Amino acid sequence: MLKVHHLENSRSQRILWLLEELGVDYEIKCYQRDSETMLAPPELLEIHPLGKSPVITDEGTTIAESGAIIEYLVDNYDDGRLLPGEGTQERLAYTYWLHYAEGTFMPLMILSLVMNRIETAPMPFFIKPIAKGIVAKVKGGYLGQNTRRNLDFMEMSLGQSDWFCGDQLTAADIQMSYAVEAATVRSMQPDEYPKLRAFLERMKARPAYQAALEKGGPNKMIGSD
Ligand SMILES: N[C@@H](CCC(=O)N[C@@H](CS)C(=O)NCC(=O)O)C(=O)O
Secondary structure (H helix, E strand, O other): OOEEEEEOOOOHHHHHHHHHHHOOOOEEEEEOOOOOOOOOOHHHHHOOOOOOOOEEEEOOEEEEOHHHHHHHHHHHHOOOOOOOOOOOHHHHHHHHHHHHHHHHHHHHHHHHHHHHHHHHOOOOOOOHHHHHHHHHHHHHOHHHHHHHHHHHHHHHHHOOOOEOOEOOOOHHHHHHHHHHHHHHHHOOOOOOOHHHHHHHHHHHHOHHHHHHHHHHOOOOOOOOO
16 A cells, blocks of 8 residues: 655645545555654665655655655546646646745745754854854845745735636645745744735645644644744
8 A cells, every 4th residue: 555654744744635635545654753853763764765754655666755756646646636737827837836846945944944943042152143143144135035035926826816726726736835834934924925824724624634634643844933
């Protein structure tokens, strides 16, 4: 049976959500993060050389990287509901958002997480002003400007439609969900980006999303405390 190697509080939540939307039977093997470093446990290295999650195994094949997993699952198990038709504008948008989430936006969210961590890390008092100065420079320059530009773009792209590729949920929305959730805790003020927030509310209201949460356990976004 298809197995999801699921790391707590991680991107693999969206793979569970996709499998629930597709109605595929699967089993979950859960892994806990190291409570100090937040890294995945070494057992995940036995599944894939990078030791990251998500990873799935299906019919003797191991597949890592969310985008590749999503493409594999849609190719093999979708009946056409979560993938726009070939040659359409929606299909172009689908390909774009599927790659954009991890290729463009998540690196900004990781840098954001690192900067937030440096700001609050315990360190000798005489180092603190230097560290804070570096963080302020990064946040005020490259990180802040690029994050804002990307969030504005994502908000604008939702336009009048419910999902990133139009009025139908696609697997690209499932890929985007983790990126938008990460932004809410790392980069957005509570009163900003109403369309992105409404997107997350629509996601949470879906029975398949709730079923995935029930099976995978609570999913707390890292960077939310
Ligand atoms: N781009 C990869 C990122 C994979 C990734 O970084 N996963 C995180 C969980 S959200 C992880 O395994 N972190 C634990 C670690 O790096 O040890 C994907 O989308 O699959």
